[in-house]
Amino acid sequence: MSAPERIPPRSVTTADHLTRGDLTVRGQIRDASNAVLHCTVAHAGEDITCVYKPVRGERPLWDFPDGTLAQREVAAYEVSEATGWGLIPVTVLRDGPYGEGMCQQWIDGEPGAELLALVDAEEPGPGWKAIGFAEVDEGKTALLVHADDQRLRRLAVLDAVINNADRKGGHLLPGPDGRLYGIDHGVTFHAENKLRTLLWGWAGERLTEEATGVLTSLQDALSPTGALTARLTSLITPAELDATRARVDALLTSGRHPEPSGEWPAIPWPPV
Structure with missing residues (x-):
């Protein structure tokens, strides 16, 4: 079995930069449903462009507790890091000009990448x-x-683990380095099945050998004493953590990509 592609070491220094640097708001991304601010973070003589989503700018949702979307974004990043696939830009929780919020490395999407x-x-x-x-x-x-792209297939597995309720086309960012990134993970980790995604193309198909190996590693990391459990405990509820473990177990038991349940709209709206 081939080892999963590992995350470049720079993610550690980028996280430190985003957490410790001076955050300056440069503008607002207007077409977002919640407050999304385009910012720079200055640290150690270098500026990094980022997105800052303050908790106070989150709109209440009927099915998710108020003021929890930023933590869910960070939790999704932590799971992505644990897979070794590096599918989510570096994401941290920090204080900023408008209070605590999610701060995420900005990724310039590669134009013309047809997914x-x-x-x-x-x-x-x-x-x-x-x-x-x-x-x-x-x-x-x-x-x-x-x-039919291996990067999308990995993202489909990640979405099944984190129970992503909003995987739209606009949340897929092919980077200039050839990597694919997913963004906007605020509606994840619900204890009930809410998977809504455009990535149903592999539904019912057998998981790849690589994915099975990654899920087995996640199973260990999510044990009561696992490293991932320690990182998620302050970000999601105990019930949501248990549900995450159950989803990983279910994927390994079935050995297949999940299929739409029929109890919840399978595709987000609008899809793009």
């Missing part, structure tokens, strides 16, 4: 996986597909 498409066909072509049919015009539908 999603609408095709006028009944079946996906080579290199693509079907998500489902979408209405594109009055009385006309097209097949929504995503790339």
Whole structure:
């Protein structure tokens, strides 16, 4: 079994920079549902661009406790780091100009990287996986597909573990270094099944050998004395932590990617 791709050591220094540096707000990202501020962090003579989401800027949700989205974003990053896949930009919890919030390294997406498409066909072509049919015009539908990409498949496994309720196309960032990053993980870790994603192309298929190895490692890290348990304890509730363990166990027991439950909308809206 091939070892999972490990995270570059720079993530440690970036986390220290984001946590200890002087945070300056440069602007606001207007199309976000919660307060999302574009910032720089100055530390040790260097500036890093980042996103800062203060807790006080979170809109209340009917199914998630108020004021917990920032912690969930950090928890998702911690799980991503534990997988060794490095799928989420460096994310920390810190104080800022508008109080405590999530601070995340800014990633410049690579233009032209096609991960999603609408095709006028009944079946996906080579290199693509079907998500489902979408209405594109009055009385006309097209097949929504995503790339059959190993990076997306890893992200689909991560989303199943953290119970991501909002994996949209706009939350996928192909980086200039060839890596794929996922962002916006505030609605994760609910104790009930709320998986909503565009990455259903592998639903019901067997997990890769790599994914099984990573999930086995997560199982150990999530034990009562595990390192990941220690990091998540202050970020999510005991019930949510138990549910995370149960999801990892269920994935290993089935050996397959999850399928839509039918009890919850499977695809987020809007999907992109």
